[in-house]
Amino acid sequence: MFQDIAIEDLSALRQAGSLVTIDVRSPSEYADASIPGSLNIPLFNDEERAEIGTIYKQVSVQAAKERGLEIVSAKLPAFIKTFAQIPGKRAVFCWRGGMRSKTSATVLDLMGIRTYRLEGGYRAYRQWVVSRLEQMELTPPAFVLHGNTGTGKTAILRKLHEHSYPVLDIERLAGHRGSIFGNIGLKSHNQKTFDALMSDELDRLEHAPYFLMEAESKRVGKIVMPDRLVAKKEEGKHIWLELPLEARVTHLLEDYQPWEHQEECLQSFRLIKARIHTPIAAEIEWALQHEEYRMAIELLLVYYYDQRYAHSDTSYDMDNRTVIKAGSVEEAVTEIQQLLGGVSNA
Template sequence: MFQDISLQELFKQQQKGELTAIDVRSPKEFQETTIPGSINIPVFTDDERSEVGTLYNQKSKEAAEQRGLEIISAKLPDFIHAFQQIDTPKVVFCWRGGMRSKTAATVTDLMGMDVSRLQGGIRSYREWVVNELEKANFPPSIVVLNGNTGTGKTTILHRLWENGYPVIDLEGMAGHKGSIFGHIGVDPANQKQFDARLIHAIHQYENAPFVLMEGESKRIGNVAIPTFLNEKKEHSLQLFIDLPMEQRIRNILEDYQPWNHPDAFLEAYRRIQKRIHTPVAKQIDNDLQTGYYSQAIRQLLDYYYDPRYEHTTEKYPADQTKHIHAANVDEATSQIEQWLVTMYS
């Protein structure tokens, strides 16, 4: 007979790589929010879940259970096969540890697999995330990477992480690159997804002496950074990265590749077009339509992004800032590493 396990035991075994968490809810539910690191093997498709739910609400619990049993019985061989491809112990969960996770745990246990069920399901997990964020506690110092658009802040963060430094990638968690074009070509997160990713990172680095983050406003795309973390970030040391204009343009082209999403870029630009002086705004619009992306980016930096960014450097006192002047991302990363060694060794 399968056993129920707690959230604490789930996290402990996940961190050791000794367990695979399996979300057996429908694909739509899984996409909305799940426990980071879990995979989706649904008991019901989205349509099947809707059908069973309708029976539950309009007829009876018994009718819903009967229809649910008919559905899972028909797909049982494929369902079992999917579980058999996983060679670690497994824990299954649904919304609140009810019929779907019980069914999944029961049938896989009968097939001799090492399976458990999460107590309380993902509802208890979401309650835990909310409670943890309400504690408003993050002990490490924060080092914030700032810089004009195109200075490669995200790339630098990723390289520092690859080199073993503690990094929390807020844009990556949000699924948004932070600019008016930041949603293009990526999968934006909702608030529940962002909160879950963030709290796991907070726990991962709670004993680190410092953590690197990118300078962001309180909102990133669809999500908001918790107030306690945003305020601590604003009162932390700010590293301002300065790269030449030509290098910034190359960084933006490489990162965004607007030629792959020309219509989306034009649509996004037109949402801010009225904030730019009319003759320049028309020229940018024309450059985006005709594929002169380098020229369009140069003018967007000159007439929109750089002027909006000027106030950022002015709002921090001198003893809270350090400037990194470099020719490119590689050089900036190297300088930051040398400074971190000096500061925290």
């Protein structure tokens, strides 16, 4: 008989890398949010799930079960073959740990494929994640990167991560860069996905000597950071990055590639157009329309983003900070590495 597994035990096995989680819900449920890294092997597709739900409501529970059995029976050979190809330990889950995961685990067990079933399903996992983030204890000190738009804070974090520095990349978890242009070229995550990824990051950083993060606002795109992480950021050790305007413009061009997203850039700009002095706003719009992207970005930095950042800058303790002046992202990475060299055991 298959074995039920509690969320805490499943989390420990996932953290050790010794368990594959399999979401047997429909593709649309999986696309909305799932346990990070899970495979989707649906027992029913979206249309079949909708059909069974209609029968359940309009006819009877028994009729819905019988129709579900008809659908599943035709799929069993392929379903079992797919599971058999997955190496190592496996755990299946559905929405509430109900019929879909029970059916999957039972059939697999009958074919000699041992599988765990997550108690309470995805709903229990989601509740566990929310509770965990509300009570999160992130003990390592935070080094927080500040800097005007275009100083490459996210790029710097990712280069440091490549060199095995402990990094918490909020923008990666959110699928958003945090500005009005922040989702251009990216697939934004919803709050459920962000929270799940954040929970996994807590496991990874738990025993780190420190971690690095960007000075994001509480809201990044449509997601909201946990209150305790915001507090951790505010009490952290702050690093102010300064790069020349030309280097910042070049970095933003490389990051956003506006020539691939001209209409999206125009749409995003029009959301803030009224906040910019009218003649300057007209120049920016003209530049975007005529593919003069370097000109548009420079004007946006000088007349919009730098002014906004100067205002927000006043909320931090000016004495508790280190200023790094660099000519490029690469130089900034080197200087931060030298700074962290003295706090490797912080």
